[in-house]
Amino acid sequence: MTSILEMRGITKSFPGVNALENVNLVVEQGEIHALVGENGAGKSTLMKVLSGVYPSGDYEGQIFFEGEERHFHSISDSEKCGIVIIHQELALVPLLSIAENIFLGNERAQNGVIDWTETYRRTEDLLKRVSLKESPRTRITHLGLGKQQLVEIAKALSKQVKLLILDEPTSSLNETDSQALLKLLVELKERGISSILISHKLNEISQVADRITVLRDGHTVSTLDCHTSEISEADIVRDMVGRSLTDRFPPRAPKIGEVLFEVKNWTAHHPIHSERKVVDDVSFSVRAGEVVGIAGLMGAGRTELAMSLFGKSYGDKISGEVFLRGQSVDTSSVPKAIANGICYATEDRKTYGLVLDQPIRDNVPLANLNGIANGLVVDNHKEREVAERYRKLMAIKSSGIGQKTVNLSGGNQQKVVLSKWLYAGPDVLILDEPTRGIDVGAKYEIYSIINDLASQGKAIVLISSEMPELLGTCDRIYVMNAGRFVGELPIAEASQEKIMSMILKTGKAA
Structure with a gap:
């Protein structure tokens, strides 16, 4: 040729x-x-x-x-x-x-x-x-x-x-x-x-x-x-x-505790076409130390569910209850959701997750500015200290905390997003397509971070379009279709075939 x-x-x-x-x-x-x-x-x-x-x-x-x-x-x-x-x-x-x-x-x-x-x-x-x-x-x-x-x-x-x-x-x-x-x-x-x-x-x-x-x-x-x-x-x-990667997913020994996060009868309508429900009477729970996946095709309502839960940042006529450790909590605004220990890492890190033109130093503390402030003034020394700590903790490959996030690789940008939310000190972390556009080596590192968070007793909600990812990282999987949960599978019983058959259901939630 x-x-x-x-x-x-x-x-x-x-x-x-x-x-x-x-x-x-x-x-x-x-x-x-x-x-x-x-x-x-x-x-x-x-x-x-x-x-x-x-x-x-x-x-x-x-x-x-x-x-x-x-x-x-x-x-x-x-x-x-x-x-x-x-x-x-x-x-x-x-x-x-x-x-x-x-x-x-x-x-x-x-x-x-x-x-x-x-x-x-x-x-x-x-x-x-x-x-x-x-x-x-x-x-x-x-x-x-x-x-x-x-x-x-x-x-x-x-x-x-x-x-x-x-x-x-x-x-x-x-x-x-x-x-x-x-x-x-x-x-x-x-x-x-x-x-x-x-x-x-x-x-x-x-x-x-x-x-x-x-x-x-x-x-x-x-x-x-x-x-x-x-x-x-x-x-x-x-x-x-540069090496064999025999296992795509790091080993994990789950230590699952009591129910930490619970959502009851959650409903959200489309922000423009308010007669259309994008989330329809969804209820679910996540235990301490548990990674719970949400599977579904594009348009199933997974991101809409996550964003409506996180400070009602998407949707109209939102109703339902959110509980943390059995107590009802107010998540009606993003600051209130964060204050109650609920954080959401968006699927679109470049538009909503990061300020791309700003360095790592400015992005890491964004969700918890009080942590680096003396009164109303940012303490530059604290800011640098926090950014450097997370750069090392998350193994962010960069020339330093002064490097602009726009110049980082996708995997390292995602680590900055996770650093931002970890510094906010969440009990519940909702991860929406956390490995989208990331290579296999960086994916493994993100999975290791998820495992580490679960081992600390955090409740993790993982939304992913890649079924092998859900099967390789989760303890339990909810299946979503047309705004509803249509099934739930413990990981021991889950398979791509079972998930797909549930996704294709059009009946009532299981």
Whole structure:
């Protein structure tokens, strides 16, 4: 096969950090090439070099595309050649239509006037190519995440894409949408379009990748050919982390006490469509030292439940009772929930969990500013002391507490989020997709932190879309569907098949 892309000897440095050192990557014409590595391995940096975010001259090495050496100074330069990147955080405008989003900045116009007939006709053709049946006039806000990903790919196709780069495309998708996206990648491959797939979901990579390049600590470790030999997930993990990871989940000996946290008859309505219940008469309990999972498909109401419990930060007409150690507690505002020992780590750490432009030092004490204050004034010495303590305790890889959180890897950002809530001193910690977009090595560290918290007698509620994660970390699992709990399983009786059969129920809660 002929190569469409060759990156040779790419080296990129930041102050105090060598992000990439002599990295090589070759992508063949019409292949799906997976790029894997731990958070901080250099995957995103390499793609920013390729797409022109880091312009030519800002790094060492050479880029050859379609046999010619290229010098990209911006994203528009790389897109003109047919290289299109779709980031993990989708870049669509929610209140614009599908057609308006696809041709935003690339409008179909004559004499400065948009030709809407041509725009809608072209959009319909593009939507057919990605098997999306929506009208071109449909607003993005009315689409689920899976369909939004397909719109992003349709947008890439409108730019005559030759090499499509997808950064964690299925991290927020359910199983059905993930499979539809992977199927589309294979179809694009059959049409001669090459893809670079960045993902931490090794089972998905094994499904579709022709070859896999592994990065570790800014170096190319290996390129594995999936057609010439049997590649196991263990092989990929070993190259990613530099050691064999025989167990994905750390061992744990649960010490479960009395009921610590209890919710009774909790109901919440949609904040805009107030006639629609997003949480419907949910009751559950968590014991001291217990990790309780909540399983369900996207849209089941898991995040809505968590956010409505945490200071009623989501929802309308919320009713029900919350008990801590048998006593009714007031969680009607976020400060009251925190004061009563209930904390919530959001699934969207970049938007709601962290102040990305601020350093670790400022983020760690955010949920407990009283702990670092003398009266109304922040004690800078205390602030540094607290941040440094948690940086060491949580093994946050950084240049120091002064490093901005935006420049940390996903796994280390998640550790900062957990540090923030641990410093608030919770009795109950609700973790919403705590390992989303995090590599296997960092996941293991997060699981170890969860185990440690449980061993201290905390009550942990774990919301996850990854059933192996729930099965590997929880003592008990509640199953949620359409805003209701439809089942409960002790871990000894739980399996993916049982959970899925309960998820697909439409009857009354068990």
